[in-house]
Amino acid sequence: MEKTYSLTAHYDEFQEVKYVSKYQSGTLPNSFALQLGAGAKKRRGGLPRWSRREVCLLSGLVFAAGLCVILTCMLVLKYLAAEGDSYCLEGCQEKKAFLRASRFLSANMDATIDPCQDFYSFACGGWLRRHGIPEDKLVYGTIGAIAEQNEAKLRALLSRPVRRRARASAERKVKEFFRSCLDRAEIDRLGPRPMLEVIGECGGWDAPPDRRDINELLYKTQGVYSAAVLFSLTVSLDERNTSRYVIRIDQDGLTLPERTLYLGQDEESEKILAAYRLFMERLLTLLGAEHVEQKAQEILQLEQHLANITVSEYDDVRRDVGSMYHKVTLAELQRITPTLKWKRLLDRIFHDNFSEEEEVVLLATDYMHKVSNLIRVTPSRILHNYMLWRIVVVLSEHLSTPFRDAIHELSKEMEGNEKQLEPGKICLSQANKHFGMALGALFVEEHFSSASKAKVQQLVEDIKYILDQRLDELDWMDEETRRAARAKFEVDEKTYFKNILNSIAFSIRLSVKKIRQEVDKSAWLLPPQALNAYYLPNKNQMVFPAGILQPTLYDPEFPQSLNYGGIGTIIGHELTHGYDDWGGQYDRHGNLVHWWTERSYSKFLKKAQCIVNLYDNFTVYNQRVNGKHTLGENIADMGGLKLAYYAYQKWVREHGPEHPLHHMKYTHDQLFFIAFAQNWCIKRRSQSIYLQVLTDKHAPEHYRVLGSVSQFEEFGRVFHCPKNSPMNPVHKCSVW
Incomplete structure (x- = not known):
C-alpha cells in the first residue's frame, strides 16, 4: 500500500501519524474510520474505538506541532537572512551604492560630446539640459541641490519643539528667533516704525x-x-x-x-x-x-x-x-x-x-x-x-513687505531674480547668519557622523602627503623656499527687528572685546552647516564644515574615485590657496612674511602669468574673463585637481583597484575627472553673469573645469586625447 505523509512527517515525535492508513483498511488515506449514529454496531476486532476526547487531544497536538515547525522555519530563515545581510555588507551594499553613483553620473552627462573637445559639456550636458533655474534663485547647480537638502534638514530641526528651555539656551534662542522672523503679520503690522525709531x-x-x-x-x-x-x-x-x-x-x-x-x-x-x-x-x-x-x-x-x-x-x-x-x-x-x-x-x-x-x-x-x-x-x-x-x-x-518688494525689484534688475524667496528660506538664512553656531550644533548632532569625519581626515592627509611630494618635484622652487612651503601646511587645524538689533549689538561686543584678548586660532569663520569650505591665510587654516561633507560631494558609500574627484578636489583647492598669489604672502603662522627667495618668487610670477594669459582669452556673453582678478582661484582649481588625483592614485596603491561602476564604460581614473567637473554643473541667469565676471574672484564654472583639465597632462592621457586637441594643448600652464 502506498505510504501517505502528514505535514509533520519529517519529525520523529509524530511518527505515529505517518502511516495512519496501514491501520485503516478500506478508508481514505490519512483519515479515521468513525462509526456514526446511535445504531452503530460494536466493533469486533482491531484497535479499540477512539473517544471524542482522544480525537480532540490528538488534533490539538498535531496543530501545536505544525505551529512549532512553522515558527522554527521562520527562525531559521531569519537567521539565514541575517547571515546573508552581514555577508552582503561588502557585496550587496557596495553594489547598491555603486548603482546610485552610476545613475547620478550618467544622468548628468552627455556622452554624445567628445570629452577631448569640451569636457564640461560632456560631463554636465545632461544636467544642464534637464534642469532649469528655480524662480527664486539666480544660480542653480549640483551643489545647489545639496544646499536644498541641507536647508530641508535645518528647517525640520527648527520646527521641532524646544528641548532645552533655559533662558540662556542657544537652542531656545535660535528657534524663537526663527519663529519671530516667520511672523510676517506682526512685521507688516509694524510697517516702517522700527526703522523710523532708529532714524x-x-x-x-x-x-x-x-x-x-x-x-x-x-x-x-x-x-x-x-x-x-x-x-x-x-x-x-x-x-x-x-x-x-x-x-x-x-x-x-x-x-x-x-x-x-x-x-x-x-x-x-x-x-x-x-x-x-x-x-x-x-x-x-x-x-x-x-x-x-x-x-x-x-x-x-x-x-x-x-x-x-x-x-x-x-x-x-x-x-x-x-x-x-x-x-x-x-x-x-x-x-x-x-x-x-x-x-x-x-x-x-x-x-x-x-x-x-x-x-x-x-x-x-x-x-x-x-x-x-x-x-x-x-x-x-x-x-x-x-x-x-x-x-x-x-x-x-x-522690515515689512513693501520694503522687501523694493529690494526684490532692485535684485531683479541687477541679477534677474524672478521671484522673491519664501519667508521660510529667508528666515533660515537669517538664523544661519545670527545664530550660526547654535544651529550648527543641532545639525551636526543629527546629520554628521564621526565615521564620516575620520574618513575625510584621511582623505585630507593623503592630499597633504601628495603636496609634500609635489614640492620635491618642482624644478622652479629652490630648497630654501621649499622648506618654508613645507613647514606651512604642517600645522594643526583646529519682536524680529529688535532681535536683529540685539544680534548686531552682541556681535559688536564680541568684536570689540577681542582687541585686548589672546587670539583663538581654532575659532571658525563659518558655522558647521555652511555649504562652503575656506582657507584663511592669516590663520593658515583650512576649514571643511559638515555642511559640505554631504552627498553627492562626499558619500562614504560611493567609490573613492568620486569622493577624491568631488570633495577631494575642493580640499586640494583650499590647500593650494596657501600657495597662490594671495596666500603665498603669509607664512606657516599666518603672518604677512615674504618667505620666498627672490629667485623662486620670480619664477612663480612667470608661471602665474601663463595662467593669467590663459584665462584672459576666455569670454562669456561678450565679457572677457579677468585672468589677473581670478588668478588665485584658478591656481587653486588647477593645483587642487592635481593634488586630489595623485592622492587617489596613492589610495589605489594602498587599497587596490575599485570595482567598476554598473552600466558605465569609464575607468575610475576617468570617473575621478567626471566627478570633478560635475561639482560645477551650474546654470546662471544671464543678468547675473555680468556681475559675476565683474565682481567674482572665481572664473565662470565652464572655464573652471576647462582651464583645469586642459592644463593637466594626466587628463589627456586618461581620456586618450590627441595632442593639440582643445583639452590637450601642447603648451600647458602649471604652477603646482
Missing part, C-alpha cells in the same frame, strides 16, 4: 545744524548698527603678528557691489545705476522723507565721489597685502584724516581709553586722506543723510 535716534533726515555731529553719527553707524560709512572699521588678526588682534581701517561705504557700477562705463552699469536710484527713492518714500528725488540724487553723487577715490580690487595694489599694510599710531592717523576725531570714536566704540600711541592698521592710506578732504568739502546735511541711508540699507531687509 529718529540718529537725528532724522535733514537734521538741523546743531544736531549734525558727523563723529557722533559715525559712532552710531559703525559702533551700534555695524554699517560701514566712508570706511570700514574692524577687529582682525594683525597680518604681521597673528598672535594679537588689531583695529583695521580700509576703504568702504559703497552700496553697490563694485565701484565701476557707479561710473556708468557701459550700458549694463547705467541700467543698474538707474535701478539703484529708483530703489533709493522708493525706500525714502516709504520712510516718509521729504524732497525724495533731491535726497536720492545727493546721496548717489556722494557715493559716486567715493567710487572715484576707491581703488579697484582688480588693481595690483589691492592684491599685494604687503604694500597695503601700514601700521600707524592714532596720532599719525589723526594727521592723515584731520576731519575725524579718532580717539573719541574708538574710545566710545571699544569702551576704552586709548593713548595717542595706540597702533592701528591702515590698509588704504591714500583713500583715507581723500575721504578726509571729501568730508571737508561736502555739506554736513548731505553727509548726515548719506550716513542714515547706509543704516537703512543694512536694516531694510528686516
Whole structure:
C-alpha cells in the first residue's frame, strides 16, 4: 500500500501519524474510520474505538506541532537572512551604492560630446539640459541641490519643539528667533516704525545744524548698527603678528557691489545705476522723507565721489597685502584724516581709553586722506543723510513687505531674480547668519557622523602627503623656499527687528572685546552647516564644515574615485590657496612674511602669468574673463585637481583597484575627472553673469573645469586625447 505523509512527517515525535492508513483498511488515506449514529454496531476486532476526547487531544497536538515547525522555519530563515545581510555588507551594499553613483553620473552627462573637445559639456550636458533655474534663485547647480537638502534638514530641526528651555539656551534662542522672523503679520503690522525709531535716534533726515555731529553719527553707524560709512572699521588678526588682534581701517561705504557700477562705463552699469536710484527713492518714500528725488540724487553723487577715490580690487595694489599694510599710531592717523576725531570714536566704540600711541592698521592710506578732504568739502546735511541711508540699507531687509518688494525689484534688475524667496528660506538664512553656531550644533548632532569625519581626515592627509611630494618635484622652487612651503601646511587645524538689533549689538561686543584678548586660532569663520569650505591665510587654516561633507560631494558609500574627484578636489583647492598669489604672502603662522627667495618668487610670477594669459582669452556673453582678478582661484582649481588625483592614485596603491561602476564604460581614473567637473554643473541667469565676471574672484564654472583639465597632462592621457586637441594643448600652464 502506498505510504501517505502528514505535514509533520519529517519529525520523529509524530511518527505515529505517518502511516495512519496501514491501520485503516478500506478508508481514505490519512483519515479515521468513525462509526456514526446511535445504531452503530460494536466493533469486533482491531484497535479499540477512539473517544471524542482522544480525537480532540490528538488534533490539538498535531496543530501545536505544525505551529512549532512553522515558527522554527521562520527562525531559521531569519537567521539565514541575517547571515546573508552581514555577508552582503561588502557585496550587496557596495553594489547598491555603486548603482546610485552610476545613475547620478550618467544622468548628468552627455556622452554624445567628445570629452577631448569640451569636457564640461560632456560631463554636465545632461544636467544642464534637464534642469532649469528655480524662480527664486539666480544660480542653480549640483551643489545647489545639496544646499536644498541641507536647508530641508535645518528647517525640520527648527520646527521641532524646544528641548532645552533655559533662558540662556542657544537652542531656545535660535528657534524663537526663527519663529519671530516667520511672523510676517506682526512685521507688516509694524510697517516702517522700527526703522523710523532708529532714524529718529540718529537725528532724522535733514537734521538741523546743531544736531549734525558727523563723529557722533559715525559712532552710531559703525559702533551700534555695524554699517560701514566712508570706511570700514574692524577687529582682525594683525597680518604681521597673528598672535594679537588689531583695529583695521580700509576703504568702504559703497552700496553697490563694485565701484565701476557707479561710473556708468557701459550700458549694463547705467541700467543698474538707474535701478539703484529708483530703489533709493522708493525706500525714502516709504520712510516718509521729504524732497525724495533731491535726497536720492545727493546721496548717489556722494557715493559716486567715493567710487572715484576707491581703488579697484582688480588693481595690483589691492592684491599685494604687503604694500597695503601700514601700521600707524592714532596720532599719525589723526594727521592723515584731520576731519575725524579718532580717539573719541574708538574710545566710545571699544569702551576704552586709548593713548595717542595706540597702533592701528591702515590698509588704504591714500583713500583715507581723500575721504578726509571729501568730508571737508561736502555739506554736513548731505553727509548726515548719506550716513542714515547706509543704516537703512543694512536694516531694510528686516522690515515689512513693501520694503522687501523694493529690494526684490532692485535684485531683479541687477541679477534677474524672478521671484522673491519664501519667508521660510529667508528666515533660515537669517538664523544661519545670527545664530550660526547654535544651529550648527543641532545639525551636526543629527546629520554628521564621526565615521564620516575620520574618513575625510584621511582623505585630507593623503592630499597633504601628495603636496609634500609635489614640492620635491618642482624644478622652479629652490630648497630654501621649499622648506618654508613645507613647514606651512604642517600645522594643526583646529519682536524680529529688535532681535536683529540685539544680534548686531552682541556681535559688536564680541568684536570689540577681542582687541585686548589672546587670539583663538581654532575659532571658525563659518558655522558647521555652511555649504562652503575656506582657507584663511592669516590663520593658515583650512576649514571643511559638515555642511559640505554631504552627498553627492562626499558619500562614504560611493567609490573613492568620486569622493577624491568631488570633495577631494575642493580640499586640494583650499590647500593650494596657501600657495597662490594671495596666500603665498603669509607664512606657516599666518603672518604677512615674504618667505620666498627672490629667485623662486620670480619664477612663480612667470608661471602665474601663463595662467593669467590663459584665462584672459576666455569670454562669456561678450565679457572677457579677468585672468589677473581670478588668478588665485584658478591656481587653486588647477593645483587642487592635481593634488586630489595623485592622492587617489596613492589610495589605489594602498587599497587596490575599485570595482567598476554598473552600466558605465569609464575607468575610475576617468570617473575621478567626471566627478570633478560635475561639482560645477551650474546654470546662471544671464543678468547675473555680468556681475559675476565683474565682481567674482572665481572664473565662470565652464572655464573652471576647462582651464583645469586642459592644463593637466594626466587628463589627456586618461581620456586618450590627441595632442593639440582643445583639452590637450601642447603648451600647458602649471604652477603646482
